[in-house]
Amino acid sequence: MxxxxxxxxxxxxxxxxxxxxxxxxxxxxxxxxxxxxxxxxxxxxxxxxxxxxxxxxxxxxxxxxxxxxxxxxxxxxxxxxxxxxxxxxxxxxxxxxxxxxxxxxxxxxxxxxxxxxxxxPVRPPLPGIDLPGVYVLRNIPDSRKIKAAVAHASRALIVGGGFIGLEMAENLVGLGLDVTLLELADQVMPPLDPEMAGYAAERLKTNGVKLRLGEGVEAFEQLPERGLSVRTSKGATLATDLVILGIGVxxxxxxxxxxxxxxxxxxxxxxxxxxxxxxxxxxxxxxxxxxxxxxxxxxxxxxxxxxxxxxxxxxxxxxxxxxxCSDAETRPPLAFEGVLGTAVCEAFGLTVACTGANEKQLNRAGMDFEKVYLHPGHHASYFPGARPIHIKLLFSKADGRVLGAQAVGELDVARAIDVIATAMMEEASVFDLEDLELCYAPQFGAAKDPVNVAGMVAANHLRGDLQLANWDELGSTAALLVDVRSEAEYASDHIPNSQNIPLESLRDRRRELPQSREIWLICGVGQRAYYAYRLLKQNGLQVKVLSGGMQTHLAWRRASDGEGLHRP
CATH class of the missing domain: 3.50.50.60 (FAD/NAD(P)-binding domain)
Structure with missing residues (x-):
């Protein structure tokens, strides 16, 4: 041919x-x-x-x-x-x-x-779904209709808390509208796990978005004067001037x-x-x-x-x-090997990015995995303007292969996820991440880049140098919880039933800790708890670290609406 x-x-x-x-x-x-x-x-x-x-x-x-x-x-x-x-x-x-x-x-x-x-766009067969004032956003004519409606509106209801939902919430708030976001799931941003999605939910609420999670739409009705009445799955009735459906495609x-x-x-x-x-x-x-x-x-x-x-x-x-090509057996030079699902979204100055599989996908696939949390600055902490990046890294227990990553923060979030996604394309392990040679100058990064640190924490665990406690089991564990932060930090907020022994006094007070009971260590973001772990481990104690410290604890609290640490 x-x-x-x-x-x-x-x-x-x-x-x-x-x-x-x-x-x-x-x-x-x-x-x-x-x-x-x-x-x-x-x-x-x-x-x-x-x-x-x-x-x-x-x-x-x-x-x-x-x-x-x-x-x-x-x-x-x-x-x-x-x-x-x-x-x-x-x-x-x-x-x-x-x-x-x-x-x-x-x-x-x-x-x-x-x-x-x-x-x-998905348009479920709900009563009133085709009424004027109910919009989807998929193409330029759609955007024209919404712009025209927004010009005469003061309230908007967004159905769906995915990429479109978050981006539209930010833009409509920027135009001065009172915005409510309805999401049937218990979290926004489905590609993320709940505790990581909580950062985005918090940012939405901080910027005035009325967030209603675990609540869907049951019907739309036209109001006598103008606007729409929306009946929800929890029996609420919400009045709005326009509705934007962002529940997927x-x-x-x-x-x-x-x-x-x-x-x-x-x-x-x-x-x-x-x-x-x-x-x-x-x-x-x-x-x-x-x-x-x-x-x-x-x-x-x-x-x-x-x-x-x-x-x-x-x-x-x-x-x-x-x-x-006359030879049917000759393969084309390019092939599509599948997706990692690498994606990024920004709302109200907060960047949310992810790559690879999340916990929900790994569990459905029956894969054995481990996870670590870390909260490093996006560049050297001594240089002005450092902002934290909240990172969750998922990896194989068997060989350390990186399975997924999620990150939330204000600066350099996409860069960190892009580096991890690139490594994943080559089936890299956490040992590869700790060994990556990445750009460093104090205004751009740190000598230990956040990606390096993620690899180091995970690699330490797989080598046996760091045993991790499971956040899912915090509510039921019989372990002794020891907080190694300062007394002032502990007084401001701490996990219930935890004991405070600051790291600086731990060597002198280590004999206060039981030899026969497992000890779970916690600090601000994980670093001091790791130092404490190495100290106590070498003194024969049974110790584990709650990865990511109080920063991760707060994320889990948000994911469970402050009613104890459990998976929603």
Missing amino acids: NAENKRILIIGGVAGGATCAARMRRLCETCEIVVFERRPHVSFANCGLPYFVGDVIESEAKLLVASPELFKHRFNIEIHTETEVTRIDRQARLIEVRDLKTGAARKEPYDALVLATGAR RPESALARDAGLELGDLGGIRVDAYQRTSDAAIWAVGDVVEVKNRITQQWQLVPLAGPANRQGRIAATAILHHFS
Whole structure:
């Protein structure tokens, strides 16, 4: 076969489809490449939409990555916007399309077809869900509607505490609205574990967002004058001027399903490592496909721009390889090996980032893991402006392989997670993290970078130099709790039933501690407790450390609403 004059059709633009089209042209000048997009814009920055609503991005034009005219004149790619593909005829290798402006229908033949149909916002079948004033935010027309509504509103209700929910909360508060956020789960930010998500919840409340966790929507009703009445699962009735649904997205896979392509259990299209579907002439990329988690090896949906862009490049490469390679056994040069789910969000100056699996995913996959918490400064503590980064690192008990990381803070959070994500791509262990050589100057970091410290704490545990106590068992343990902070720190806040022996006096008072009873040590962030651990361990005592100290204790208290330390 030869790629010359092959006709390649792409259904959908934005990250996956537009990237695939541009990569295809860079690889093949003689192919005919046509993109069909049912919306008015073929390539736009949907991650910037909340900030357009909030007037942080003032010009709509800034959201437009590439126009149909640019694709035509720069790449010789034909773009048909406001054109819907209604059917795929796999036998004849045809698609049926309809021009949404004129209603005219036609058929288009293909040699290769790429599905980049994306995902649609979830709109549950609730009473009143289609009333005016209930919005989703997925594209530029959606953002225009919300901006128009916000101009005449003083109250807003956000349903869903994920990425969109947090970003919209920040932007609507910035516009002066009274904002309530409703989340059915017991935490915001589902990719994080509850104790880490608590930092974000606290920041929302501090900035005036009325946060209602463990509470969903049951119905919407139009108010007589203006606005909406929202009935919740806890029997409350909330009045608001507008509602924004941010409860997730689902793959737009109906076209693929109707064509008989294989779908996964989550409703996304199943593809191989080269983005090929169950039909040898059809590929799929972006939010419409299911992907393998690199850590748990389980299928999941990851509607993120980064993976979609990579998949677009891989699909284009594989298609051209398919046309030009006579040896069916020769593999395309690029493959998609799965996702870590690396993501970041910012709200009210707080950055939340994560990579890899969280505890919930690891437990579902039956994986044996350990965790450490640490709270280092983002740069050297003696240099002005140091801010803490709260880090949770998950790793394999067997070999120390890094399984996931979560971080929250005001500065350099994304950098720390990006370094860990890069290491995870190479299946690095915590021993590798402690050995990384990273940039250091006092205004940028520390001689022991936060990533290094995370690796050191975890590696110390695996080597047997540091035994960790389990925060989950704090409420039921028979261990003696010893707080090694100063008397003043202990007086300001401490774990109930703990005993205070400051580190500086521990050597002189170590004989006060029992030889036959396990001792759990705690300090501010974990460092002094580790010093105490080494001292007492070498004196024959049975000791463990509560990782991350009182900072982690406070996070767990937030996760359980101050009613004792237990997993919500």
